[in-house]
Amino acid sequence: MVGASVFSATMVLLYLVSTLYHALPAGRAKRVFMKLDHGAICVFIAGSYTPFALGALRGAWGWTLFGLVWALAVFGVTMKACDRLSHPWLSTGLYLVMGWLALIAAVPLVERVPLPGVQLVVAGGIAYTAGVVFFVLDSRFRYAHAIWHGFVVAGSSLHVFAVLHYAA
Numbered sequence: 001m002v003g004a005s006v007f008s009a010t011m012v013l014l015y016l017v018s019t020l021y022h023a024l025p026a027g028r029a030k031r032v033f034m035k036l037d038h039g040a041i042c043v044f045i046a047g048s049y050t051p052f053a054l055g056a057l058r059g060a061w062g063w064t065l066f067g068l069v070w071a072l073a074v075f076g077v078t079m080k081a082c083d084r085l086s087h088p089w090l091s092t093g094l095y096l097v098m099g100w101l102a103l104i105a106a107v108p109l110v111e112r113v114p115l116p117g118v119q120l121v122v123a124g125g126i127a128y129t130a131g132v133v134f135f136v137l138d139s140r141f142r143y144a145h146a147i148w149h150g151f152v153v154a155g156s157s158l159h160v161f162a163v164l165h166y167a168a
Contacts, residue, residue: 014040017037039081044156046073049101061105116166124155127152131150131155
């Protein structure tokens with residue numbers, strides 16, 4: 001239950017900060033919320049791992065994955081706050097590495113999480129990853145940013161069902 005609570009709290013944090021960032025007019029506050037938004041992405045990715053790391057995996061695999069992804073989240077938040085990940089490719093690369101880090105524990109995950117749960121987690125990861133294409137095209141394609149957010153909502157929705165049914 002703790003893992004599901006962490007997942008839920010980090011998702012609410014991400015969507016709250018992102019909504020505020022996108023609602024603000026250009027200026028200092030928007031720049032601050034942009035950093036918070038990008039940092040919250042790292043925190044939400046780590047939060048998405050937490051129910052599986054502390055629930056289904058547990059033991060050495062669970063704690064290793066938990067430690068690695070949260071260390072990367074702290075790194076990402078710190079680098080964003082200090083303007084060290086200002087280039088979009090660096091941030092996007094970090095998000096993708098964090099998101100697919102679960103591959104190192106693929107075998108124990110498949111052994112301990114029912115197949116439909118694994119399928120939901122993988123489908124969510126694919127949705128996030130496919131959305132990156134539109135994120136990269138943001139300035140070149142009129143509705144790319146909105147489509148990117150659609151993929152994010154799809155990915156997080158799939159993960160909500162995975163956590164609700166297979167990790168909580």
